[in-house]
Structures are given as structure tokens and as C-alpha cells.
Amino acid sequence: MARQPSLLIVDDENNVALTLKMVFEREGYDVLTANSCAGALKILADGHVFDAVITDLNMEKENIGLEVARAALRLHPKPAVVVCTGYASIDNSSAALQMKVDYMATKPVDLDELKRAVSRLMAFRNEKQ
Amino acid sequence: MSDTLKTTKTALIVHADMSVLSAFQSSFVSKGYVAILARDLPTALLAITQHFFDVAVISSRLAEGGDGWPLAGVVHLVFPKAFVGVLTPETNVLTLQAAINNGVTQIFDVSSNPDQVVTTLLGSQQTGPTTPPVEPGASIQ
Numbered sequence: 001m002a003r004q005p006s007l008l009i010v011d012d013e014n015n016v017a018l019t020l021k022m023v024f025e026r027e028g029y030d031v032l033t034a035n036s037c038a039g040a041l042k043i044l045a046d047g048h049v050f051d052a053v054i055t056d057l058n059m060e061k062e063n064i065g066l067e068v069a070r071a072a073l074r075l076h077p078k079p080a081v082v083v084c085t086g087y088a089s090i091d092n093s094s095a096a097l098q099m100k101v102d103y104m105a106t107k108p109v110d111l112d113e114l115k116r117a118v119s120r121l122m123a124f125r126n127e128k129q
Numbered sequence: 130m131s132d133t134l135k136t137t138k139t140a141l142i143v144h145a146d147m148s149v150l151s152a153f154q155s156s157f158v159s160k161g162y163v164a165i166l167a168r169d170l171p172t173a174l175l176a177i178t179q180h181f182f183d184v185a186v187i188s189s190r191l192a193e194g195g196d197g198w199p200l201a202g203v204v205h206l207v208f209p210k211a212f213v214g215v216l217t218p219e220t221n222v223l224t225l226q227a228a229i230n231n232g233v234t235q236i237f238d239v240s241s242n243p244d245q246v247v248t249t250l251l252g253s254q255q256t257g258p259t260t261p262p263v264e265p266g267a268s269i270q
Contacts, residue, residue: 093225097233104229117230128209 004030005122008048010040010055010068011084020054023111024118037064044071050079051122054114057085063092069101080121084109139163141185143173143200144216145192152243153186160251173200182208184250188239189217189224198227205232212254214246 007029011017017033024031032048034040037059044053053072057065065083072081083096086107096104103117140157142164144150150166157164165180167173170191185204189197201213212234217224220236228236234253237246 088222088226090220090222090225093222093229094220097225097229097236100234101229102232104226106226124206124209 004028005051006030006032006049007118008032008034008040008043008050008053008055008072008079010034010037010053010059010065012036012056012059016056020114023115027115027119036060037067040068041071044068044075049077050075051125052080052082052118054082054084054118057083057092058087062087063095066092066095066099069096070099073099073101078125080118080125082114082118082121084114137161137163138183139165139180141165141167141173141176141180141182141187141204143167143185143191143197144188145169145190146188149188149243153247156244156247157184160247170196170200174203177204177207182211184212184214184254186214186216186246186250189215189227195227198231198233201228201233202231212250214250216241216246 007024009017009020009031012035014035017035021031021033032043034043040055053068055065055068057063059065069081069083072079080102082103082105083101084105084107088104088106093104102121105114140162142150142153145168147168150168154164154166165176167176182204187197187201189195191197197215201215204211204213213232215228215233215236216239217236218239220238224236235250
């Protein structure tokens with residue numbers, strides 16, 4: 001039987017994290033959530049294998065979500081990495097581009113767009129690996 | 130397969146302006162690349178079906194503003210290892226977001242010197258990914 005695709009959702013607003021968790025669980029994903037960069041880094045370091053990571057940008061500190069993205073992008077196999085933010089700037093967007101973040105969504109997030117993006121990125125990732 | 134076939138790298142250049150195409154072509158050829166030029170979307174798509182590209186330089190504006198972005202996305206999907214540069218009239222949050230979401234490697238100002246763009250693109254191609262892969266469970270700083 002095929003393994004459920006796994007997803008890590010990182011957002012300091014618990015309501016956002018739980019809503020996204022519910023949405024993606026309905027789509028058949030196995031979802032873990034973290035409410036801080038530190039929590040996310042711990043989960044990533046624990047050896048969980050994720051197909052995709054969705055992270056907010058501003059949590060404990062401004063743009064700290066980029067640390068989550070950076071850590072996720074260093075994993076092997078590399079998950080698809082999506083950054084969601086309501087505070088996109090030239091600086092954080094440039095950093096995300098340079099790090100090769102796979103997708104950047106602006107809040108308020110269009111859930112259909114986000115679901116499509118994650119599904120497409122995972123298909124692309126599986127094809128490459 | 131001959132050595133020539135294995136080692137020759139190919140660049141796709143897509144821009145509506147012939148003089149810009151010509152400048153990029155000269156630059157790529159001087160660095161040992163085969164350059165395939167397209168002035169519009171249909172020609173670019175045809176080229177994608179006929180060649181294997183290692184690098185692409187695409188104008189964000191072909192027939193109308195922004196139509197170069199999805200073409201860059203297609204190049205990224207078809208040639209995931211290719212380095213894709215997009216020439217944009219300005220750098221703002223929207224262009225950066227379009228670049229990320231279409232798998233673009235780097236954006237350049239339309240007024241950038243073609244030689245500089247090519248040197249930068251080929252430089253980043255040789256450098257490769259900046260972050261080495263880490264096995265699950267390994268410590269992450």
C-alpha cells in the first residue's frame with residue numbers, strides 16, 4: 001500500500017496551523033504541525049521524512065521562517081518547501097529565491113492554489129527523485 | 130555517443146528584440162555553448178521539444194507583459210537541472226514571487242549587460258547548490 005504523503009505545517013498562529021492541517025488531512029496527507037521555528041527545527045532534526053513543508057515567515061522573529069526553509073532544503077530526500085507570508089518584501093523574497101524555495105504564497109492564502117501547488121511540487125519532486 | 134554530443138551545452142534565449150538575442154548568442158557562443166534563439170512563445174516551445182537545454186535566458190515580456198514567466202516555468206519542468214534566468218523590467222516582490230513560483234534560478238534587470246548575465250548564470254551553474262544535503266536525523270543548526 002502506498003505511503004500517505006507527509007506534510008509539516010509551521011505557523012505561530014495555532015488557528016492557521018490547525019486549519020491547514022485539517023484541509024490537507026482531508027486531501028489525504030499525514031500532517032504534523034509546529035508553532036515556532038524552534039519546534040519545526042526540532043521535528044526536522046528528529047528524522048521525520050516530509051514530502052512537503054509549509055512555513056510561515058514571521059514567527060518568533062521577522063523572517064525566521066527562512067530558517068525552517070533552509071533546514072528543510074538541506075534534508076535528503078528534499079521536501080518541497082512552501083513559504084506563506086503576509087509580509088513579503090524584496091529582502092525576504094530575494095532570500096527565498098536564492099535558497100531555491102519551491103513556492104511562495106501570500107496571505108490570505110488561496111487554499112485551492114496552495115493545494116494545487118503542493119500537489120504539483122510533490123509530483124515534480126517524485127519524478128525527479 | 131560521441132564526446133561532442135556529451136559535452137556540448139545548449140542555451141535557450143527567448144527575447145522579442147533581435148539585437149538582445151544576438152548579444153546573448155555571441156556571449157554564449159564565446160563560452161562554448163550552442164545557442165538556440167526564439168523571438169516568441171511558439172518558437173520557444175518548439176525549441177523545447179527539439180533540444181536539451183542546460184541554460185535558458187528568457188525575457189519576462191514576449192508578446193505581452195509577464196508572458197515569459199510561464200515559459201520559464203515550462204523550461205524548469207521539462208529541464209529541472211537547467212539554470213533559468215529571467216530578464217525583468219524591475220525587481221519587486223511580485224517579480225520575485227513569480228520567479229520562485231516558476232522555478233527560476235535568478236532574475237536580471239533588462240538593462241543588464243548580456244555578458245554579465247551569462248557569466249553570472251554559468252558561474253552559478255558551476256557552483257551548484259549552496260546547501261549540501263543532510264540525512265534525516267542529522268543535526269540541523
